Amino acid sequence: MSRKIGFIVNPIAGMGGRVALKGTDGVVEEAIKRGARPVAGDVARLFMRELEGYEEFEDLEFLTGPGPLGADVLREFDFSFEVLEHRKINYRKVRDAEIPDTTAKDTKELAGKMVDNVDIIVFAGGDGTARDVFSAVGKRVPILGVPTGVKMFSGVFASSPEDAARLLVEFLKGNARLVERDVMDLDEEAFRHDEVKPKHFGKALTPYAELLLQGAKEPTRTDESEDVQATVEALAEELGNGIYFLGAGSTVKRLKDLLGIDGTLLGVDVVEIKDGRARLIVKDATEKDLLKFVERNPRVVVTVIGGLGFLFGRGNQQFSADVLRNIPKENIIVVAAPSKVSNGIVRAYTGDREVDEKLRGYIRVRVSPWMEKMVRVV
Template sequence: MRVGLIINPIAGMGGKVALKGTDGVVDEAVRRGARPVAADLVRLFLAELDHYGKAGKIEFLTGPRPLGEDVLKEFDIPFEVIGHREIGYRVLDGVEIPDTTSEDTKELARRMLGKVDLLLFAGGDGTARDVVEAIDENLPILGIPTGVKMYSGVFATSPEDAARVLVEFLHGSVKLEEREVRDIDEDAYRHDEVKARTYGKAIVPVVETLVQGSKERLPLDEEEELEAIAEAVAEEILERDGVYFLGSGSTIKRIKDRLGIDGTLLGVDVVEVRDGKAELLVKDAAERDLLHFTDRGPKIVVTVIGGLGFLFGRGNQQFSAEVLRRIPKENILVVATPSKIAGSAVRVYTGDREVDEKLRGYIRVRVSPWMERVVRVV
């Protein structure tokens, strides 16, 4: 079987440094300390595939150098390179940045049509848009999640799960579904505005629990309930002095508003509560900001991303493995409406198996002003 593999080598660089994406801000991400992450996550995918012993039954068709070739060279996997152009590099603050663009993704995807049975791409929603623009619904695709925001329904839940889906695809035991590709305006997103739209549809191999859905809007009948939960949680926070890491999303933004701070809608904020008053210490914090406060016993307040079912690993990469390693699981407060935890479990993915294992098991989720529900974390 021939499988296409396209890597967006800059995908995900903006996550830990609070840029909420990487489109058009690679230089700024590097200046804030970001490093490429996509290749490392693809290595996890290939290592898992090798673990299943199926790698030898696949021939990959891929792009030159950072677009796929460099990573595949590290594994005993047959592959062919589509050398559509020479890839150059520049060095910024000691970091090599390839001169790849969205046109590389589109060109490679077009050249794979009719030559592969499945196209795998490593990136986020922007990369998914590029792939779908190039091939429409003429070829099944699957995303290896390496971006900052992955709200489209075309991604495996982790790089390792992408390998498991590919194995099932080899066995012919997957179902093909039409899924939406959604993306947001990253510049507006960085200014706490959500401007999302559907850019197309794709055919996706789906294995239950291994491929995520699309991000969902909150049902209108839960809005009033959410207001009451936010008020109750804010009151409880103000009763307990300490440092809090308040996550992203409209659910947590309601809590920030009731604490009387000018917090972000889509970023992570560091707040200190003392004598019943909340003070905003860091607005729109990056990973390094959070690490600065981990020795003060902070508590994390987050929600579940509706439709995706993630606590950590989608849109809040500031909560990195290094941050979560330093914070006890009992210091994590999860707030969510019942519809967000309607599935059998919620997910975490930090790229670090030890940290993910620490977070797995069960966690209490606040679902009303007076009620918690115990939910499994996988």
């Protein structure tokens, strides 16, 4: 029996990540000026390539949007699909990039046209796309996010494009139960100024199978705050001479403050420590900035994003595959509250299989001034 899948791609989602814009809403031209290129289509292709490997689902039928909203990706694969030509998509040139004139209205309109005709809507985008899809369909049909954005704090996203395909297969087999997951979004302009202003938009129906669906963003527990501070203070005293890439998040921001630098809360900073003194070299660094320093044997300090469980791949896309390929795993320092690694698993996803495989296995996580915990990277 044929199963129908709604498929929507937000073609500009994720463009701001590697260039330190922490999102793409309203800043596409600035992202391109900084060297960003569209990534959503490539991530959607990873999803389709994984899905294509399941022979029992060769009879899947997709409903999708025109051109960059889904059809361009599906044309490269053997799935049957129908295009909902809701309007003509035009393009504009920004420097040497062709950018479609798509907006949130396109996502909402397409989702609305699909809702009564599909078993599930799969979308490639970030939190903004999740919000737009949910606003159009509510709980009338399950939704599943292929993660292509920057933040992705909502709980409707699979852990990776490949996991999204696996989760869809489990759903179609009847092996994934439907759960209610939070749809969240942040004020991106405030986010770019180191302010976290989350807003809850509701609970969507999403298929769930263990280890395939990410959690939702959670803050550090209040009762662990003092312990985290003590752990970071101990780490600050131990850092030797050299170049450091200091990642995003409140835990690493405590380290930046202790080192006496004006670092970012939600970005990556390049710092040099020499004879016990720290000097800020690049504030809110982009992927290109980090690549300039990879030959100087930098060490990376990151934390675990609470709820999401990611070291790399959520909110810190500046740590791209090209950057991490040049950094030995032993140069990665992880510090986190014990509750963030209580299940013994963290995630890393760069989209490059070789780099992701290098990161897999076990890594030490500093959980107290005197204790490290071995945690598995998946």
